[in-house]
Amino acid sequence: MAKWFNVGKIVNTHGIKGEVRVISRTDFPEERYKVGNKLYLFLPNEAQPIELTVKSHRTHKNFDLLVFEGYENINLVEKFRDGILKVPESQLKELEEDEFYFHEIIGCLVKTTQGEVIGKITEILTPGANDVWVVKGENGKDILIPYIHDVVKEVDVQEKMVLIEPMEGLLS
Structure with missing residues (x-):
């Protein structure tokens, strides 16, 4: 059974071009939300996570704003609201001495x-x-x-x- 780690929660959409507003829960947002990275979206009523690839990332106020490849329209990402973004344990990197997750x-x-x-x-x-x-x-x-x-x-x-x-x- 794979172990998953929470990196953020999608709380809303932002604009009409598929951007989602994320409350980040990751220790390394600049790394987790890097263009090309894979994140997994867990939705409340879905059995399987949705694999997403980061297309763009920026910060706005206290939020991280993300766009995912293939989801560049508000109508495609509305259903993502309240979803939890996670990464598998295999994506955790080795940390330096005196650094901890x-x-x-x-x-x-x-x-x-x-x-x-x-x-x-x-x-x-x-x-x-x-x-x-x-x-x-x-x-x-x-x-x-x-x-x-x-x-x-x-x-x-x-x-x-x-x-x-x-x-x-x-x-x-």
Whole structure:
């Protein structure tokens, strides 16, 4: 059974030339939406995914706008609304050291180097210079952990464990 990874959701059409508006869920939009790349569209009431080839990509506001080969008309893409774009596991590339896919990090247990359990990573924010990992604390509050070497000391995606050395004030 193939493993699929969500890269975006088609939320609407854009214009009349077959462009679709996508809320991106991928770590690498510039790579995933590159012209010629294959994406697979999963629709709510369809058994099989539709294989699509990216014809064009651009960003507009907070959306990625895509056109697919053979679907250059609004009438052909209206049915794509609410569909989920995915890629098979075989399309995931090897990452550099200290780089991780979001799905590898989300769900990891976070502990301090002193052994104190902080909570589990529930979300990853990408505000700019570095990612920020949102940890649901033991008390139910969200704790924001910057993914920088001064704070994150060890990441073990096999064991779903992250060790941090909290900076002063980070956990208060």
